[in-house]
Amino acid sequence: MKDSDNNFGWKRKLHEIIYEADTPEGKWFDLILFAVIILSVLLVMLESVAEFDAKYHRELLALEWVVTIFFTIEYIARVVCIRKPTSYIFSFYGIIDFLSTIPLYVSYIFAGSQVLLAVRALRLLRIFRILKLVQFIGEASQLKSALKASRAKIFVFIYAVLILSVILGTIMYMIEGDEAGFTSIPRSIYWTIVTLTTVGFGDITPQTTLGQLIATIIMVLGYGIIAVPTGIVTVEYGRQKREGTASKEPVVHLNTQSCPDCAVGGHRDGAEFCFNCGARL
Amino acid sequence: MKDSDNNFGWKRKLHEIIYEADTPEGKWFDLILFAVIILSVLLVMLESVAEFDAKYHRELLALEWVVTIFFTIEYIARVVCIRKPTSYIFSFYGIIDFLSTIPLYVSYIFAGSQVLLAVRALRLLRIFRILKLVQFIGEASQLKSALKASRAKIFVFIYAVLILSVILGTIMYMIEGDEAGFTSIPRSIYWTIVTLTTVGFGDITPQTTLGQLIATIIMVLGYGIIAVPTGIVTVEYGRQKREGTASKEPVVHLNTQSCPDCAVGGHRDGAEFCFNCGARL
């Protein structure tokens, strides 16, 4: 009994370090993990720079191994210290953790640079774990609810912009034709969106006077249309802000604890049981 | 008498399916129509891609026939099941439906790729019928009244921008001249609008120091001017929103029923007679 209890205590300790950020050890673990993720993303980037890769291929591979071993140990630790491993393994972050650990192993099984490339990019998915940290900043919450409130309106807006682009793109295709780069309707629609959003690459530009006249209309339209999403977000965000300060509802702070049983996070301060599965925290 | 009544019942049923969206059949019909319209637009686009058309010309033509036949049947059904066919035929959507049905037939009468192209593009007009669906989303109504309220101000704004563009464009034409691409005043005005709206294609760029100085002023102007429509729309939309929530007037939901007599849509829930011609719905 004591051995089991001991074992459980060891797992509990590990769980606290890996899954939570309340203890100093937990905070340090999160910080190190953050650094390793950034490093792994930087490695993927630097490997893509041909000259850099040619020069420092050995060093990059060595660091790749360091990152892979760290991720492997972390993944095993996460699986071991949770009571129901399957709830972690098949969770969103569980799958991402697995996918961002395997690239180097996979590259030894399937040779070929194209496969390697796609597989290394999976490492980027880890960024989502960093994004998770943002949730706890809290600053983003009013912004997020503002965006959520204006979602439907922005959808209608994008829908209208797309239909406008299809119509204007087809008109430009008929006016300009192949010489000016408007070789097909999809390409012409691509140009219309490039112009309407005021990006303006300049790889395709109207050459005829009529085409330039319609381009002018598209530009002024795009210049004015940008007022719509800005207006929506500003008004919604202003409302969220006012309501937030007006209601003065008791704000409950969520901590970084996560249930040792079901791995669900975001428990409120002082909570003793998991709100999801009822297990003791 | 019974026969006529029967006949009328059959027409009434068809009218409900085609013109309204209250019954499951009506909803299914709208959904299928939506899909066929999207397909017809995609066909026009894909035909314009030379490589794709060369490869799959047969398949595209076959699908074109499917779409045309569907539109033909739909058009005949719409004419048959309405009490006063002329009120549909000469309505806005009646003309669009007709124009988007005939392209393939016309292409057999008038040969020539240029005619074919213009005629196929008529298919795009069908998109407006999809746009009609947006009206019933309701989300867009406050946005629309905000845009309507700020219409006069935005018109004054665009007017001022255009006059500014004419003056600045002429100045740039006199400074830069032909070498830099400012070959005529209209072209120079085109460049000014490209710059003022922050699109910046880069096909024409100032080469002289003075030209670049004025270009700088135009850019900073354009960068600041964008604040005006944004400010107008934001303030108007904020007002619409506040008034909308303040007034708390009984909101009447409009349904998708349309009068079997005069084809006018947008009747309020529970309405038993057409608000336009008084016919029983």
Added chain:
Amino acid sequence: MKDSDNNFGWKRKLHEIIYEADTPEGKWFDLILFAVIILSVLLVMLESVAEFDAKYHRELLALEWVVTIFFTIEYIARVVCIRKPTSYIFSFYGIIDFLSTIPLYVSYIFAGSQVLLAVRALRLLRIFRILKLVQFIGEASQLKSALKASRAKIFVFIYAVLILSVILGTIMYMIEGDEAGFTSIPRSIYWTIVTLTTVGFGDITPQTTLGQLIATIIMVLGYGIIAVPTGIVTVEYGRQKREGTASKEPVVHLNTQSCPDCAVGGHRDGAEFCFNCGARL
């Protein structure tokens, strides 16, 4: 005495037609003048299009003569029918009217295409008379007072943007050097403003990795900075709008009458004497 009175009555009538827009004749005169100004601007534009000018030089010249004769008659009429001609001749619009009348006459005195060009562009100044019409639309008044209220803040903003551009431009010049097109600091500052205002011509682009990194920072900065003028104008305009509806001060409509003595316009409805010189209207 009667003759003088008669003469005065004839002048008074002409004054009403030319300077005011209250009578049907006055409105018609303004409309025709508007059309002739637009025509004169279009002529300047079309003459600058080399191919068009080569083809239709005769027709353009003929129309130029029509416009010039119209402007000449109008100018003489304006001088004749006012009591104190000097108050018109040396007023802002008096000078513009004179300058936009003389080009064709001047072109016969001083030959040379360059002079002709500059002289024809003076015709554009007439546009300001059209702009004057905008003042009476009234829609623009709240917008104008909002822009006036935020003038000082926008000045500080532009000042900060310019200093930022000078610093960032110099840094980019030191990093990129001649090969990438950053041939001098002024040119480098020009590029920085092109990038900061999100215009992005693409005639000069950073080639080094460090340059691209700083360009990225400039772009994100510019993307964020645009929020500042937008925020200022929106808040000021919202305040103007709220105060405008709150105060409910008696709105006095200004009419298009102008003093026959001193040519000052914008008198209030029902005014019998000029608010500027006290002459009977």
Added chain:
Amino acid sequence: MKDSDNNFGWKRKLHEIIYEADTPEGKWFDLILFAVIILSVLLVMLESVAEFDAKYHRELLALEWVVTIFFTIEYIARVVCIRKPTSYIFSFYGIIDFLSTIPLYVSYIFAGSQVLLAVRALRLLRIFRILKLVQFIGEASQLKSALKASRAKIFVFIYAVLILSVILGTIMYMIEGDEAGFTSIPRSIYWTIVTLTTVGFGDITPQTTLGQLIATIIMVLGYGIIAVPTGIVTVEYGRQKREGTASKEPVVHLNTQSCPDCAVGGHRDGAEFCFNCGARL
């Protein structure tokens, strides 16, 4: 004793002229300093224009000497007339003043154009002293507190934009590859930010249909995302404005006096002792 007092009076006078702007002499000194700083910045710019430098090298060098001597005298005067010279010498502006004085002297010690260039650019740092003047305009204070209030939210926003750019950039790199200019992931991320911020240089553009489709999504995203910082700044600035007018707290004007002992500025009107070190002003 009298001599020391006399000496002190002379220093006090100089201190008032150089460090403060309350007396006419102080205002004149600030104005002249402002002009010389602008001149010195213009000199750095003009020297970078190869043709201009070749023509007027002598004149530029002469003016450079004038500026350098002025700055040298000013620097010595600033050190002499303050009671504790070290508090000025090691302050932010003290270091900038020193660095902007030495370039010409340094250029005689270390030859080589590259060193000269970097050293001359230090002159630009002087601009910060001009920026200091902005603080006293007061117009910028509400704007600054609005920006400070929205700082955290804008940070989260930029963070999200950067992660989005990394992910989208990597996807574009995998789709487009080397031919279209997407030679590495960092370069691809650079392109993504160029597109997302609607700058759109056009030096790198997607060539494949899939790449253009994703580019379209990035553009629409960027077009919409710009609403977020605008919304934040507008709402925060509106709040600052409303609170500012609502609170009606006694506004204390800060003058341009600076402590003769510790060189700290921004004392309130009527203050007789330095708020920082307690020395008599």
